[in-house]
Structure formats: C-alpha cells, structure tokens
Amino acid sequence: MRWLGVRQTPLAVSGTRNLRATWSLLVALTMAACGVVHAADVDASTPVELQPYRVHLLLADRRPDGVAREKLVEELSSTSDRTWGRRWALQLESRDPSPWSNHRAFRRFRPETFAADTDVDAFDVRYFVQVSALPVGLQLQVRAWEPLWNHASPVLGASVMDPRDAPLRILELCRDLFRPRAVWEKTNDYSARLIVQGGAIAAPDAEFPLIEPQEIFTPWLVARNREGAITRQQAVPWTCFVLEDVVDGRASVRVVSGLRAPLGAKPRGRIDYVAVAARPQWTSTRLDCYSVSQPPRALAAHRVELTPVDLSPPASEESPTPPTPELVLTDRLGAVRIDAAGRPPMVWAAVYSGTLKLATVPIVPGSAEAVRLDLPDDSIRLQAEGQLQLLTSELVDTVALRAVVMSAARAAAKKNDWPVVKDKMAEARKIGDPKPLLERVSAVRVPAAAAALAKKDRTTEQRVQRMCDETAEMVRHYLNPEKLNLLQEELDELEKVDQQTKADVRELETPRAPSQPAVISAPKEPPKPSPAAPPPKPVGF
Missing domain, CATH: 1.10.132 (Topoisomerase I; Chain A, domain 4)
Incomplete structure (x- = not known):
C-alpha cells in the first residue's frame, strides 16, 4: 500500500489485512508515545487516519546573525510540536536565500524547480519561508507547494514586532496554506466514503484544526505504472465532496457535481483514489469560459448566474426556496471574477448563451487562481x-x-x-x-x-x-x-x-299617388234561414 494509495482497496479490511492494520496501529501509537514523529520515521503501511503529513520546510533567513537563524530553527521545531503535534512529520532545512534575493524574486520563483530531482512521493507539502529584517521587527513570507497535484500557492506575508513571535506566526501562515488529504471510495454513482489522513490523531492545539466542519474536498484519480511511479493525475471534473458525520477521520460525503453521474465511470489500471481540501487561498477565482471549437474561442458577453450552495444538511424533505442568483457578464476575454470575500464556501455558476443554459458547475471561490470551463460551440x-x-x-x-x-x-x-x-x-x-x-x-x-x-x-x-x-x-x-x-x-x-335600414328609410321617404274618394255601399241583408225539414213518419203509418 502506497502513501495515500488505496488502489481500489475497500475501506473495511478483513483477515490478514486486519492483523496488519492492528500491528501498524500499535507501531504508530508506540512512535507517538516516544516523542516527535519525523518524516523518515513514517511507515506507509500505517492506516491513513493515523498517518502524519510529511512536511518539508525550507527556511531562508536573510539576517546576518547566524545565532538568531539557528535559534529560529529550534523554536520552529518546538512550536510545531506544540501546535501540530504528531499530525506533522516536520523536516526543517535552512536554505541559501540568494535565489530569493528580494521580495519580488520570492514571489516570482517557481517552487517546482526546487524539487526537480525529488520524488513526488518524498513529501506531502513543501513550505518556502523567507525571513528578512525590518527596522523594527521581522518580515515573513510563506509559499506552499504540493508535488502530487503540482499546486503552488500564493505568497502570504506578515510582519512581527517581536522576533520571538516569528515561529508561531510562520506556522500560522503555513496553516492558512495547508490543505489536508484523504482517500475515498465510492459507494454508488452519487455518494462516497472518505478517510482523512491524520484524522484520528489528536490535535494538541485547537487553533490548528486539521479539518473544518463541512470541509470541501476535490476528488482526484492518480494513475501509476507497475513500478509505482505516477504517470498521470486528474481531478474528477467539476465535482466536490462535502464532509458529513466525521468520526476519527472517517466520514460520509455528499457529492456536489455539475455532471450527471460524476462517479459512474470505472477507471482502469492502477488507480489511487485521493482527495484534497478545496480551501480559499486566493482572494478570488477567475472563471474562463471557452468554446470547444478549433481554435478555442473566448465566450464574451455571456450571462453567468451565481447561486450559493447550501452545505448544511436538509432539515426536512421539502426543498427550500432557491436564493436569488447574482447576475454577471463575461468580459471580452470570456472571463468573470468570483470574489471569495462575502460569499459562501461554494457557489453554482450557470453559464447561458442567449436563453440556453450551457452548463452549471460548482466553484469554491478562492481555491484556485483560475479555472477553465470548456463549453460546447453554440x-x-x-x-x-x-x-x-x-x-x-x-x-x-x-x-x-x-x-x-x-x-x-x-x-x-x-x-x-x-x-x-x-x-x-x-x-x-x-x-x-x-x-x-x-x-x-x-x-x-x-x-x-x-x-x-x-x-x-x-x-x-x-x-x-x-x-x-x-x-x-x-x-x-x-x-x-x-x-x-x-x-x-x-x-x-x-x-x-345598415343597407336594410337605409332601404326602410327610402321606402318611408318615397311619395305616394293621390288617393280616390271612397264609395260607401249599402249594407247587405243577412240571408234568411231555410225552413226546417219535417220529422220522419213512424213505420206503418
């Protein structure tokens, strides 16, 4: 079993696998009781919910004081044990700050160039930290890079007045860029179960939670060859998982997708089912709308309706009244910007061409700098x-x-x-x-x-x-x-x-001929009655 690799393995194991899981659990608990967990001590056979995150932190301290730099490294290690505890297997490394000679160079450099000769499975997340002196205090800048998804985060910066606050502030910036992982297994075409990596490890500090209530995850499929090397990574398009009923890192999820059957296709080959949290790291997400024609054409002046997605479980079977959508138009480049501030964690984006709805997809504002939506040529x-x-x-x-x-x-x-x-x-x-x-x-x-x-x-x-x-x-x-x-x-x-009326009027208005004097005739005598016939005589007379 690979790190975070489930390769179509059921979540409930039996027989020999149960014995292996029990032994791995005992090993993990023994390691935790002995003290700090280091990246080199992580066993890939440990159950996913007990696996710590292998974190590689590269620290570039531009201060000339070497003692202060060494002290910062020691304090970072102790502060990590106090905040993240056994959930992080932290590896600290001091780095020459010359590649990041200034703040602009630190923002422009490509994090993947620092891991060209590093195995993708060597660590889960790498943080690049730059510390520079201010007239009063320190200036801190942090970037994160996750090699499995080739995800580079934006730069988060902060300043501290007291250098003693720098270790905690650096780890807080790392927390804001941290995205937990999980493995998942579909139960049917519309639901799945999920195990969060490190979800069963106790949190020493409540200010550094591993997952949030109703956390949103993006499912991925990672293909490997026979040697175990990654050949391809692909996210399940326009699909998100919403955690429900989390117990010791295991949870059922509600699938929110713009596809009819997002989990219906059955992948072939050596596939790892993994997921990563979709947390807002940018202030906004740019939605680029293009047609699938050749060459692709930007869909300018297309209407986009943004509707909030209710992540809370339904209180009753009755469907609630849908909220009023927000109407926006794509610009001449076919893009529309969706701000993360003042919005719910997830929104539906419905793109219209005239009166026809081309697509409706879920978007987590701020989880990506830009997403591209390829729509049919209309x-x-x-x-x-x-x-x-x-x-x-x-x-x-x-x-x-x-x-x-x-x-x-x-x-x-x-x-x-x-x-x-x-x-x-x-x-x-x-x-x-x-x-x-x-x-x-x-x-x-x-x-x-x-x-x-x-x-x-x-x-x-x-x-x-x-x-x-x-x-x-x-x-x-x-x-x-x-x-x-x-x-x-x-x-x-x-x-x-009208014609009949006019005819009657004409008839009434037509003059008559002069009338003749009337002749009065004498009255006729009434006819005399005829005499009655004599009665018949009796027979024999």
Whole structure:
C-alpha cells in the first residue's frame, strides 16, 4: 500500500489485512508515545487516519546573525510540536536565500524547480519561508507547494514586532496554506466514503484544526505504472465532496457535481483514489469560459448566474426556496471574477448563451487562481436564435399593425363608410398573411440544421429544430386568419343592417299617388234561414 494509495482497496479490511492494520496501529501509537514523529520515521503501511503529513520546510533567513537563524530553527521545531503535534512529520532545512534575493524574486520563483530531482512521493507539502529584517521587527513570507497535484500557492506575508513571535506566526501562515488529504471510495454513482489522513490523531492545539466542519474536498484519480511511479493525475471534473458525520477521520460525503453521474465511470489500471481540501487561498477565482471549437474561442458577453450552495444538511424533505442568483457578464476575454470575500464556501455558476443554459458547475471561490470551463460551440444555435429573435420582433410589429388596421375598419363601420371598410379589411388580410414569415423561418432552419449536421452536432440540430418549430407555431397562432374571418362576418352583418335600414328609410321617404274618394255601399241583408225539414213518419203509418 502506497502513501495515500488505496488502489481500489475497500475501506473495511478483513483477515490478514486486519492483523496488519492492528500491528501498524500499535507501531504508530508506540512512535507517538516516544516523542516527535519525523518524516523518515513514517511507515506507509500505517492506516491513513493515523498517518502524519510529511512536511518539508525550507527556511531562508536573510539576517546576518547566524545565532538568531539557528535559534529560529529550534523554536520552529518546538512550536510545531506544540501546535501540530504528531499530525506533522516536520523536516526543517535552512536554505541559501540568494535565489530569493528580494521580495519580488520570492514571489516570482517557481517552487517546482526546487524539487526537480525529488520524488513526488518524498513529501506531502513543501513550505518556502523567507525571513528578512525590518527596522523594527521581522518580515515573513510563506509559499506552499504540493508535488502530487503540482499546486503552488500564493505568497502570504506578515510582519512581527517581536522576533520571538516569528515561529508561531510562520506556522500560522503555513496553516492558512495547508490543505489536508484523504482517500475515498465510492459507494454508488452519487455518494462516497472518505478517510482523512491524520484524522484520528489528536490535535494538541485547537487553533490548528486539521479539518473544518463541512470541509470541501476535490476528488482526484492518480494513475501509476507497475513500478509505482505516477504517470498521470486528474481531478474528477467539476465535482466536490462535502464532509458529513466525521468520526476519527472517517466520514460520509455528499457529492456536489455539475455532471450527471460524476462517479459512474470505472477507471482502469492502477488507480489511487485521493482527495484534497478545496480551501480559499486566493482572494478570488477567475472563471474562463471557452468554446470547444478549433481554435478555442473566448465566450464574451455571456450571462453567468451565481447561486450559493447550501452545505448544511436538509432539515426536512421539502426543498427550500432557491436564493436569488447574482447576475454577471463575461468580459471580452470570456472571463468573470468570483470574489471569495462575502460569499459562501461554494457557489453554482450557470453559464447561458442567449436563453440556453450551457452548463452549471460548482466553484469554491478562492481555491484556485483560475479555472477553465470548456463549453460546447453554440455559435450555430446562437446565430439562428438571433435571426429568430429579429423575426419575432417583426411578428410583434405585424400583429400590432394588423390590430391598428382592424380597429380602423371598425371605426369606418361605425361611420357606415363601407368602401373604406373593404379597403381596410383587404389591407389587414395582406398584413396578417403568415406565409412570408413562415418562409423566413424555413430560411433560418435549413442552413442552420445543415451546418450542425456538417459538424455532426446532433444536439445543436435538435435545438435549432425546436426553436424554429416554436417560432413557426407562434406565427401561426398570432396571425391566425380566424380573427379576420370573425371580424369580416361581424362587419358583413353590420353592412346588411345598415343597407336594410337605409332601404326602410327610402321606402318611408318615397311619395305616394293621390288617393280616390271612397264609395260607401249599402249594407247587405243577412240571408234568411231555410225552413226546417219535417220529422220522419213512424213505420206503418
């Protein structure tokens, strides 16, 4: 078992491995009882939660007083035992300060150049400390370099008035740059378990905690060859672990990722599953947005929505109300700066191209100086969307103009000006004809879909087809001739009523012929009733 290497080894061992783990635990406790743990005394077979961190501290003291330099080294060692205790296997080394002749050179030098001939597994973190004299007190500067991830930290500086405070202040700066490690094992595609290195070792000083509550870790995959040398390191993209229920360095984690199944892929070969804490070391993180086209193109003027991530466990099953996102735009270089001050430890960054959401990824502000987000080339869809937006604006103008003409037709109908009504209705039908706009939708659809097919971008083709279908449906809905037909029927009825009214008025106003004198005839006598028939005689008379 390598240092921090789990190589797909289960967290719960049995049989012979249990005996080895028990023996390693006894060895570690015996070493701890004997005194200080040094880097050379660390056994790689020790359980991860009992393994100290191998820390290499290079001290470049620019003061001419050699006695003061030696005293600082001794005080650093004793102060480290009092603050970090057995969690650090510290190796102190005095360094010639000539490569860091001044503060500017110290900030510009590349830490990896000091370990070109050093094995990556030789130590976990290396600190570069520069001490220089001030008129009153000392000036301290610290940088950190972690060879496994090739991570170089920014420079932290401080000044002390009393040289006796320098050892503690140096270790405090190292604490601010320290990032704990862990090994992890996935339980399924969306959850994992994690063991923090040194998590079971007691902390002698509460001001120097190893991990914080709800600590955020970034998972990594480290590939090795048969000889055990590292061939490749790769972080699981846009994925973070949030610690939950930490007991003696062992914890379950909540996976926060911008991927659908971040732990779904099964790596092949000799893989170490490791993780490192994502702590803010910079004042801000620059998010660079580029397209995956050839050559890559900076996505300028793209909308980015920043939403805080709630790291606390949910109190109930009901989903809380999402907070209002912060809206920012990428600059001409496709970058947006996310400040760490005044923000939660983690935020969601959603990048939009027009109305389409390209990606949503978690970001820990300040954990990296810059991160690059490669997004799909959306130029074809964006161009089609722009043309459809222009067409939609013309549709709005057309609908408004048709409504104005229809209102003019109604106004003319109230004045019984039927020739004007006919002209306005003919104009409204000409304006409201959806055929020209539908032809323009097809003119956008065909070349955009062809360009997407040429790039074998099926997703963009489907998006273009969907946008064009929605626009065509909107044109048919708002330029539906049914409204004109109903208005035409209404106006026809009004015209008929008006014509009937005018006909009645003309009939009443038409003069009649002179009337003849009336002839009065004598009343006729009523007809006389006919005599009644005699009753029939009885038979036999």
